[in-house]
Amino acid sequence: MGRTTWFDVDGLRKGEWTAEEDRKLVVYINEHGLGEWGSLPKRAGLQRCGKSCRLRWLNYLRPGIKRGKFTPQEEEEIIKYHALLGNRWAAIAKQMPNRTDNDIKNHWNSCLKKRLAKKGIDPMTHEATTTTSLTVDVTSSSTTSSPTPSPTSSSFSSCSSTGSARFLNKLAAGISSRKHGLESIKTVILAEQPREAVDEEKMMTINMKEKELISCYMEIDETMSIDELPCDDSTSGFVAFDDYSLIDPYRDSVYVSDFYDETEHLDLFLL
DNA sequence: AACCTTCGCAACCGCAAGGAT
DNA sequence: CATCCTTGCGGTTGCGAAGGT
Structure with a gap:
């Protein structure tokens, strides 16, 4: 072939x-x-x-590449990581070192995507297609109606909310590095937004999001050990992605704990 | 048996980011 | 600072194999 x-x-x-x-x-x-x-x-x-x-x-x-059929466990992993990371195949492949991004992408496009669709799950949002999809966006007016957290109902989407995820990630990175005050971080980020995208209503939402993000971030105590970090916690909704970062799939956000200050780590999640 | 469709997967292409000059 | 070059990524294509009619 x-x-x-x-x-x-x-x-x-x-x-x-x-x-x-x-x-x-x-x-x-x-x-x-x-x-x-x-x-x-x-x-x-x-x-x-x-x-x-x-x-x-x-x-x-390259040595160490696993070829051939994907096991059910691997398929589960792909679906899980796709729900968190979207179509970022390279990032997903980093979590599955024996598989190439191309392999994962091919398997997703040819098999898993269709399988999820058959089950009535939207492959992009990982939500049931019969229910209304809740996608957090900086333009959304309400930030208090997060769905009940569950591993399959994540709204972490790389397509529909790219802007908000990028904004929140940068904000998280800025807070994490503590290099700037919050106001200056906000100014820098807003300068990168398209002019028409920053209307008054959006500004209000951004301010609200900012407060929300900061309060979430404060939940991470810098003195915590890695084992104490929130993980799959149904109360907070955080998912510990690795030793140093947390994903809040319900807000399209990533938080990097303060004791790890290499911002390149965050690049994995930037959309 | 012949034809058509779908599947699986290797490889290509365009674009973007980052580094070098 | 601008331009060029290299590297990496994600989307898409091409094509043989497999399955269906």
Whole structure:
């Protein structure tokens, strides 16, 4: 199975990889390590573009890749992480180190998405399609009507509420780093919003959201040990995503605890 | 047996972010 | 500061296999 082989205008080979090409790539990387994909093909004696080599290595040749059928447990994991992270396949793949993002994405698109839809669950919101979907947005007027938390009713969506998630994440990052006062954080973030997006009503909602976020953030005591962090707590709605960050799926937000101040960690969640 | 449709998956493409110059 | 280059990501496509009629 695969694509037919052809050559582009620069004489670079496209389409299916041969066993000989795979061998050359593996031998070269084993000898010289990763990096400099642009010049790698020439040095490895391959008539491919660097991008193609990189993809082949990451999705197929790299050691430790698990191939073949997904187990029910893996499928459950994908659904769980998709509910939290949306279509961020690379982020999901980081939680499942033996599977590639491409593999996960393919399995989701060809199988899991349809399966959820058949069950009456919206694959994007992970909510029952028969009930009204509640998606938090900075434009929403009410912030007090979060649904009863349950692992399958998350409204963490990467599409319908991208703006609000980005806003809240940046705010959380700003608070977390304590580099700026709240007002300056807000000013910076609002400057990034499209002009028409910041009307008076939205400002009020943002202010309300800000207070809500701060109060939520304060629930995390910096003196807490990792084990004491809220985890799948039906009262708070927090889900401990890893040792240092919490997701509040009902507010499309991520909170990073204060004792971990490397903001790059938060990048995983930025939409 | 022939044809059509769906599935599964490897690979491509365009875009964006970040670093180097 | 601007431009170029590299790397990484997500959406989409192409195509053989499998299944259905």
